[in-house]
Amino acid sequence: MPSEYTAWKKKFLKEWLKHNLSKYDPGVAIAVDLKFYIKPPKAIARVKKNQNILKSETWRVVKKPDLDNLEKSVLDSVNGHAYEDDNQISDLHSCKRYSLNPRVEIVIREDGLGQDEISSVRMGKRDIKILKSATNIVDFWNACTEFYSDEELAWAWLHPELVEQK
Known part of the structure; x- marks a missing residue:
């Protein structure tokens, strides 16, 4: 170098x-x-x-x-x-x-603290439709960001089958 x-x-x-x-522990x-x-x-x-x-x-x-x-x-x-x-x-x-x-x-x-804090996300019918039709997370994120937190959007993307309708 x-x-x-x-x-x-x-x-x-x-x-x-x-x-x-302080130093973070291994793992x-x-x-x-x-x-x-x-x-x-x-x-x-x-x-x-x-x-x-x-x-x-x-x-x-x-x-x-x-x-x-x-x-x-x-x-x-x-x-x-x-x-x-x-x-x-x-x-x-x-x-x-x-x-x-x-x-x-x-x-x-x-990192990872509170990963399991969100157990469900309630979305409107329109947003559930966007979630199911989006081919990538960016399209989904851009269409829904004004109504949901980043954590909720990430959770919904990872668990679309568990998203509840408002």
Whole structure:
């Protein structure tokens, strides 16, 4: 690995260890949320009209570094410290944005908590029809999101035979 990469990983781990966070036990499924806030190029940062969007940290980065490489760097850095092995990660969400305050935000939590909390979902006749006719979850999700939580939609997709009519 390039020396710059290994130096960055060591620096990130040093920051991680400062917080004296607990480690997840082996075999525990975990979810990770990563947000990469990247310093914008000078050509973007010095333009006055860009300041508000840079302050709001909503400007999506569509240039290098690649998001999957950023993820790997962070996850490998805390491997053995935040969790026994990164194969425990069952859910991963990440984004990269320009920011005047460059940083990495990481949230790690146990995944699967409350998986069985939903035992039934009641849907209107129209939504049940959409569920049964949808060929993929995206079409179903897009048609029904304003009325149901993400958890209810996922449950309904996984258990369509158990969905009750309102």
